[in-house]
Amino acid sequence: MSSFKQLGLPNWLADSLNAMRITTPTEIQRHCIPEILLNGKNCIGGAKTGSGKTIAFATPMLSQWSKDPSGLFGLVLTPTRELAQQIAEQFVALGANMNIRVSLIVGGENYIKQNIELSSKPHFIIATPGRLAHHIINDDPLTTNLINSLQRLKFLVLDEADFLLTETFASDLQTIIKVLPQKNKRQTLLFTATITDQVKSLSSGDTEKFFTYEINNSKDNDGSIIPSTLSLYYIMIPEHVKEAYLYHIITSTQYLESTIIIFCNRTHIVEMLRRTLYKLDIRVTSLHSQMPQQERTNSLHRFRANVARVLIATDVASRGLDIPQVGMVINYDIPMDPDTFIHRSGRTARAGKNGDSLSFVTPKDVNRIIAIEDRIGMKMTEFNQIYDTAVIKKSLNKVTRAKRESIMMMEKEGFGERRSNQRSKNNKSLRS
Template sequence: MLFSCSKRLLKKAKLNHISVTEVSDNVPTGATSEIWFRKISKNADTLESIAKLEKQIDEDAKKTNLDPEIKTVDKSKFSAKLVVKPVTKKYEMLRVLSRPPSLTKKDKKNGKTEINSGSRFICTAPLSHFTNVKLIDFKKYQEFQERTKGSFTDTKYVKMITGKGGDGGIRFEPSATLKGPACGGDGGRGGNIYVQADPDTSSLGSIQSVYTTNSGANGSGNQCDGKSASDILIKVPVGTHIKLAICPTYIRKLLYENKVDINNENELRKALDAYRVEMKRLPHEMLNIEPEYFMLHREKSPINDTWKFQDGLNYEKDSEEIHRIEPRFKSLKSKFRAYDHRLSVNEITYDKFPIMGIDLNKPLDKPMLLLRGGSVGLGNMHFKINNVNNPVFAKKGRNGITASFIFELKLLADLGLVGFPNAGKSTILRAVSNARPRVGHWEFTTLVPTLGTVVMPPGKSSFTVSDIPGIIEGASENKGLGLEFLKHIERSSVLTPTRELAMQIAEQFSALGSSMNIRISICVGGEDIIKQSLELQRRPHFIIATPGRFAHHIIQGNEEFVNNLKRLKYLVLDEADMLLTNTFSSDLKRCFEKLPPKEKRRTLLFTATMTDQVKSLQDSKQSNFFMYETDTLDNVAIPSTLKVTYLLLPDHVKEAYLYSILASEEYQDKSCIIFVNRTVNAEILRRTLQKLEIRVASLHSQMPQRERTNAIHRFKANAARVLIATDVAARGLDIPAVELVVNYDLPSDPDTYIHRSGRTARAGKRGEALSFITPNDVDRVHAIEERINLKMDEFDKVHDTAVIRKVLQKVTLARAEALLEMDKDNFGEQRRIQKQKRTFKKENGKSLRK
């Protein structure tokens, strides 16, 4: 008896959790249908009238991808300088015109959300974000296809249309009564459209211009559902970027009306950047404070027109006949506006597209849903409810959706070779990789990129090299292929000439230039200066240097070396945001005085973060200044594969918690970098962890260069699984095996946090950045979270009781022994002496001037 009662209660509980749009499978019971109808009735009581709901539907149809509002400007207001930004920062690109009002507690209690409230973000974005110059200047695009003979396509405009859902069936079982039990099945689902990055596909040439899926079949009798339509899968090359598009024909017409010469590509680009597209946006699922998605429009029928009737009856014309056959339909129709409204809200939830597009930069195991087909219409078998005897009606299937996209292939290569025609790019590619491009003395650029793989010795990863097409004299003025080649450079690796990375760069150069006798010279502090001078006198092809040591060689070097520098063609400043600070200004000035004037050399600056010094260059009025922005850290500061956590703890137990984490079962085999703010902290931690039998190395400015290099090599070879470092290791170090970064001391600059965290979760791999936070760090945490636009999660894998009972005493003893050793070894004595000398010279200099 008790068991039977429990089963009834369980069944009742399950029925009570049925949602408004969750219908039962075929052969629904009367109890299930009744519970479902009660849910719908309850929701209907809190909704607006049908007229107001339809008004909201009409408003949502405006300013979407199918009905954009484009704000034009006069040609005189076009930007004077052409700045190319194929993928820009979202919050600089967007201008928010209006925000949805914040929901009150009462609204949330009544079930209102940012989606079903009807209020939307209204934003504008440049028209260039929704199109491509190739698609507008179609004549140039056709010429390119003819010259490449269709062998390579890197841009494609694609229109997609998904099918409608099938209508529900209206059927009755044979019966001696009026109509007999209703048995009409549900309609079939409309076809979906999926996309998948495929490593075996190399071009967008096979992509069709239009994809259309079929509609689902209507439901039939005997409670049989209609057949769902087949889905479409579009396979694209790895490296494809997909963004929302506006019809090129519509844009061309608009430009023509505003007298923009589309054959003048510079004028065309300026117009596309100046015109603004006003559209509705939706917020992120978790963070409702900023726009995250474009709102796609799906045609929605009026609520009164979502019903289908038997024998071709029409509600507007035959309402009296319908009410005569089934008197309860009028009440039922009013209640079911809750069902239709919920379906509309569900469609808004998944009919959206990321503002920054979809970047398919790695193969996908499972296809990604791009557009969803129409959902099914309900058969009349579901309406045996509320004493309805003759359900001569069913629900129509929902409409499909139409949207257009631009597919752009951005070359995925670890190293991109960029240079003028006849500069030797193809020769290098043939020499170092398995690619076989044609080699010759031509004065024109190649039209398509050539990819090759450099096979490394066993134990080292192979990498890809590409000859990037497009560079000719005047390319920055849009000659030749214009600026289209830039998208293929976006993904090429950037060399970072900093002291700690010199060896890493030299290894890559050696791999690429071993068969060509390329000479390389590395000029960094801490190494034998005489040996470096001899290397510089051999006229190397590439000099990798830090500003201080290179300036020293220029000042102390012989006349022949200084004269050779006058032949320099390219000057690269990597980590330009750091090099342009006052720290390096005097050294850079000495270097520039001996280099060729800027008119006779090409200067390239690379930076991941925009500082005031870099912006001043951007704002300068130099006619030959060209700027290109790609996915910067301001836009994708924290990759999705990186888990960001924090641990709040007192300052004096940091070592104990750190050891507990490193020795735990989850982290005991993981490679880890621990960042500290001071060299003394790095040395204390290294010695403490060594005494606790952790394989550890350290990297900081008070170490001789040879020890620093050995520490990097030990860490890369996993001889040390933990590297304790100051910010000398925060930029550029590429050690793919790093799985955990610990901010033992939180940095004061949020950008430094980004650079530190960037040592893990590289190239699509997963990683974790854990920050130790003391009560004094709260303001720093808020600044970092605001900068990365992400909240840190609390780290919950270590417990206070375990630390205090098991390791606190052990770690405290090891730390005391480490401090005694450092005192015995006079750690930091040399630095104190140098500081005293500088102070003495400074004070004596002041007295002499007086």
């Protein structure tokens, strides 16, 4: 099938896609849209980031909704605020000509304003589980009447389903799902880049009503989990000079014009690196869970607009975000979970473009690298474009000075205290 109309989508939706310059269905869209839309199937869809999964679940939902556009029709749950915002923007763009009402329900935003929005009977809710669970627990039948609306919806979507079905979200998901219609009265759509056993288990014993499609087991044409356009490198360096090597690499001739995402395991390191690189005149921004939501939104917009060419982030940026111009991903810290490495690397080499992934490896990281190489079925290549003497001569002293000043300023501002206070708030039902 070569067009969205041939997949069964109505003319108005095909026109909306065309206006967004989306004219040819991707593989995941070609296989999943007809099963969801025409056959009424539940669906598990597995495909790499950038393959068009959002369109694969959004368009059949919107197509069915347009036949009777009243009341709450669908709920999309996703693990991060940024991904929820991105999905909400796509729903709004696709349904712009149909007066669609979409509510974005995520942590960090005004709770009362969200209550008012929910009481206006949106057609679709795009939410992070923690914040939506909090609204359900505190629902007022005389105002919001959220539970009553949720009991009538027709679609439930779990985006990044493998992550949502972990212990992290278990309590909030339970709160949400218990107020939804029974399985046989709604369609359930699960999409992810990694189909885990937990995801697969949801279709067990119900194969007639579930359609599962995974593109080549989420592998590339040559059988690799990593696309052939992505080059994987590692560099062995001592822990105490990582910042100097980082600065030297991102200012090298090879990467001076590249858009780069740097992943760290802790928010404190993200903040330290952001301040350090800013002092060294790098156009840098950051993204992590301890930032106010407006700052997070502004930061991502700055990076997408290339106002900042370097984004330093925790794993809130590792999943699903559509930032097509990223030329390089740097794992400043090596993740514990090999699948996290795969998701991080998926921020570059998207849609057939070339990209580089570079991992900083200290002696304590060797076992993690071995686990990652076992998971992806390939070995990384040693990065040989940098020499110790050059780093020491050009970068070490000024980077060390900038780092020291950044740490002193963070201590003066009580960054650690602020982070501790935020953690206490997060433990009170306002999670996202």
